[in-house]
Amino acid sequence: MFLGNLSSDSRFADEANLFELAPAKINLALHVTGQRADGYHLLESIVTFADTGDRLGFSDADADGISFSGRFASLLPTSVEGKHGNLVLKARDLLRKALQDKGVSAPPVAIHLEKNLPVAAGIGGGSADAAATLRGLMRLWNVGLPAEELAVLGLSLGADVPMCLKSEPLMARGIGEELTALPDLPSLSLVLGNPLVGVSTPGIFRRLTQKDNSPIGALDGDWISFLKMLRNDLEPPARSLVREIDQISSLIGAEGTMLTRMSGSGATCFGIFPSFEAAEKAMENLNGQKPEWYFQAVRTVGQVPERIQ
Numbered sequence: 001m002f003l004g005n006l007s008s009d010s011r012f013a014d015e016a017n018l019f020e021l022a023p024a025k026i027n028l029a030l031h032v033t034g035q036r037a038d039g040y041h042l043l044e045s046i047v048t049f050a051d052t053g054d055r056l057g058f059s060d061a062d063a064d065g066i067s068f069s070g071r072f073a074s075l076l077p078t079s080v081e082g083k084h085g086n087l088v089l090k091a092r093d094l095l096r097k098a099l100q101d102k103g104v105s106a107p108p109v110a111i112h113l114e115k116n117l118p119v120a121a122g123i124g125g126g127s128a129d130a131a132a133t134l135r136g137l138m139r140l141w142n143v144g145l146p147a148e149e150l151a152v153l154g155l156s157l158g159a160d161v162p163m164c165l166k167s168e169p170l171m172a173r174g175i176g177e178e179l180t181a182l183p184d185l186p187s188l189s190l191v192l193g194n195p196l197v198g199v200s201t202p203g204i205f206r207r208l209t210q211k212d213n214s215p216i217g218a219l220d221g222d223w224i225s226f227l228k229m230l231r232n233d234l235e236p237p238a239r240s241l242v243r244e245i246d247q248i249s250s251l252i253g254a255e256g257t258m259l260t261r262m263s264g265s266g267a268t269c270f271g272i273f274p275s276f277e278a279a280e281k282a283m284e285n286l287n288g289q290k291p292e293w294y295f296q297a298v299r300t301v302g303q304v305p306e307r308i309q
């Protein structure tokens, strides 16, 4: 049972009934194209997911509980209370309420969150955890909800949660909830880099002055050439707020990337490399230069290409 604060990953692996990966979300491009009357911004984003992320374990229990481990566990909210309550607990309570409203039982559960992703980092950590909680609890409780109903529940937790429920390459539109699969987006070898400066998503949207930007348009040529023509419109306001983004972007770019860009509202930047071996080598070099920062080589989901252009 996961009651109390565990820090040992091996106990985590031994004891949970089932696991879910909460993969890091990467906005390969993000164009802000307008703003709704309620303040939310309209965007178009090409999104993919890494093969690594947070890990969650779920076990039957006598009472609800949560425990944490992993490099970034100490930065997490531990309760469900308030606007910044833990999204895992919010997702658990929301799903339980939805099921109970239908007369379906949702018994107590012990959840363990291995927090491997930096917090408030633009790679969807909290949203990915919330989505993994919804997926994991449906498996543990042996229940199903229609995909549309699950997406609506997810959206009430955060704009990124519906895309994290899918965790596949996609184009997001609207405020991030209108999703179209991109089955042709290839698997990419990336290095993610974060200077461990947390960035507030609403704070970055507030600093955005130009909201009426050009849309992404249709795929033109190969993926890398196409992505190079695109942007992350949140990058200029994030760079003006967090000086370290300039530095981490230059450091990653100096490792021989095909493209370097910021994800989401930052501060995580990614570099695309021609091979996973090249990404791993770059990660080692970057860790040597800035051991206190976060660098991770990842493969993204998608078709494995014969050759990256």
Ligand SMILES: C[C@](O)(CO)[C@H](O)COP(=O)(O)OP(=O)(O)OC[C@H]1O[C@@H](n2ccc(N)nc2=O)[C@H](O)[C@@H]1O
Binding pocket: 027, 030, 039, 040, 041, 042, 043, 045, 122, 127, 157, 158, 159, 160, 161, 174, 175, 176, 201, 202, 205, 264, 265
């Ligand atoms: C930047 C992205 O990560 C790109 O994928 C998302 O747009 C943000 O997704 P998220 O962190 O799940 O966002 P939420 O938790 O729903 O929203 C946090 C805050 O960001 C702002 N926000 C978010 C999404 C959006 N399309 N427009 C916005 O203006 C709003 O001020 C909102 O109150």
Ligand SMILES: Nc1ncnc2c1ncn2[C@@H]1O[C@H](COP(=O)(O)OP(=O)(O)OP(=O)(O)O)[C@@H](O)[C@H]1O
Binding pocket: 075, 076, 077, 084, 085, 086, 087, 088, 118, 119, 120, 121, 122, 123, 124, 125, 126, 127, 129, 130, 160, 199, 201, 264, 265, 266
């Ligand atoms: N399980 C969780 N993991 C990370 N952050 C969480 C979690 N639950 C709540 N939070 C809170 O959510 C806020 C945003 O954290 P998160 O890591 O999701 O940001 P992000 O990576 O910028 O997300 P996005 O890319 O979706 O904008 C933080 O203030 C954090 O305290």
